[in-house]
Amino acid sequence: MNGHTNGVNGSASSRVLTPGIFAPIPTFFLPDTEDLDLESFAAHVVRLAKxxxxxxxxxxxxxxxxxxxxxxxxxxxxxxxxxxxxxFADVPIVAGTGAGSTRETVALCHEAAAAGADFVIVITSGYFAGALTRDALKAYFVEVSEKSPLPVIIYNYPGASGGIDLDSDLITEIAEQCPNTAGVKLTCGNVGKLTRICATVSETAFATSHPRKNANAPFLVLGGFADFILPSTYANGHGAIIGLGNVAPHACARVFELSVASLADAALLPEAQRLQGIVARGDFTIAKASISGTKFLLEKLYGYGGRPRKPLPPIAPAAADALWAHPHVQELVAAERELSGKTAP
Structure with a gap:
């Protein structure tokens, strides 16, 4: 792979985890069989990398x-x-490896490394959420990070983990005590939590006092929604992992770029605020349509998307029409087309 290595056999990935925008890529399926549509998947990955x-x-x-x-x-x-x-040989791949048990999660981490991933992101299992104490949650991430051949990003998403919501103290403890952790994604949408975590891990002293196992994997604090990219930058955050990055990659990336640049040049702040508003409104509207809505928009914009895998239903035709016609979506599409240099309908 052009001289790059991943975490197989203990070798550290040479690709660097840097602040910015990441997108959780949809898995596309062939309409008749629900088999993987790898052609669309590959095309989409490259589209976003560009x-x-x-x-x-x-x-x-x-x-x-x-x-x-x-x-x-x-x-x-x-x-x-x-x-x-x-x-794009230098672009790293983050792979989701969270599963129902610690054992399976660790196994998926090893499989991801063998397949060529550079980093993994791990969500807590919510099936037995009521029985998972604070100590049990911490033990889960400690064990996974110790046994994973790749650096581990903590994934805090209460909506997909039985309501489990890791607090800032626990996340900071894990970051301090687990050198193979490389960040956290906050799909709880809690900007206060992000600020508190950044107050510790984004300080220069943190990297010195708590060095990472892999020097290419610093501890990043990433938002899980597109509506606080700008505020998180000013709290010393590091970007976001966002579904909207699939629909409007240029717009999302531009908000981050302007946000960072405005720290040194305040004249850029009004444009960052303007575009952040467009992205935030679009994200709020599209997120309510979930995976099926995002896939519909990708089909509308780029010619691929399709349906989710059952039992998830496709978006209803009336809801799809309303989503496309929504002024917040149209405003976002217009901004994306302008930034990407495309004006076609």
Whole structure:
């Protein structure tokens, strides 16, 4: 892979985890069989890379819960081959590896490394949420990070983990005590939590006092929604992992770029605020349509998307028409077309 290595056999990935925008890539399926549509998947990964948006494979948006281990491996290999073939050999791949048990999660981490992923993102299992104490949750991430051959990003998403919501103290403790952790994604949408975590891990002293196992994997604090990219930058956050990055990659990446640049040049702040508003309104509207709505928009915009894997239903025709016609969506589409240099309807 052009001289790059992943975490197989203990070798550290040479690809660097840097602040920015990541998108949880949808898994596309063939309409008649629900088999993987690898052609659309590869094309989409490259499309986002060209917009400076990096891929997260087999996440929530990717319907990881509907995928077999073999399919997850296939998607990682397909993404790596597509990126390398398009001249993006330096773009890292983050793979979702959270599962029902600690044992299976660790196994998925090893499989992701063998397939060519560079980092993993791990959600807590919510099936027995009521029985998972604070100590049990901490023990889960400690064990997974110790046994994973790849750096681990903590995934805090109460909506997909039985309501489990890791607090800022616990996340900070894990970051301090587990050198193979490389960040956290906050799909709880809690900006206060993000600020508190950043107050510790984004300080220069943190990297000195708590060095990472892999020097290419600093601890990043990433939002899980597109509506607080700008505020999180001013709290010393590091970007976001967002589903909207699939629909409007140029717009999302531009908000982050302007946000960072405005720290040094305040004259850029009004434009950052303007575009953040467009992205935030679009994200709020599209997120309510979930995976099926995002896939519909991708079909509308780029010619691929299709349906979710059953039992998830497709978006209803009337809801799809209303989503496309929504002024917040149309405003976002117009901004994306302008930033990408495309004006076609």
């Amino acid at each position: 917009a400076n948006v990096r891929p997260l494979v087999s996440g929530s948006m990717g319907e990881a819960i509907h995928l077999t281990h073999a399919e997850r491996t296939t998607l990682i290999k397909t993404a790596r081959a597509a990126l390398d073939g398009a001249g």
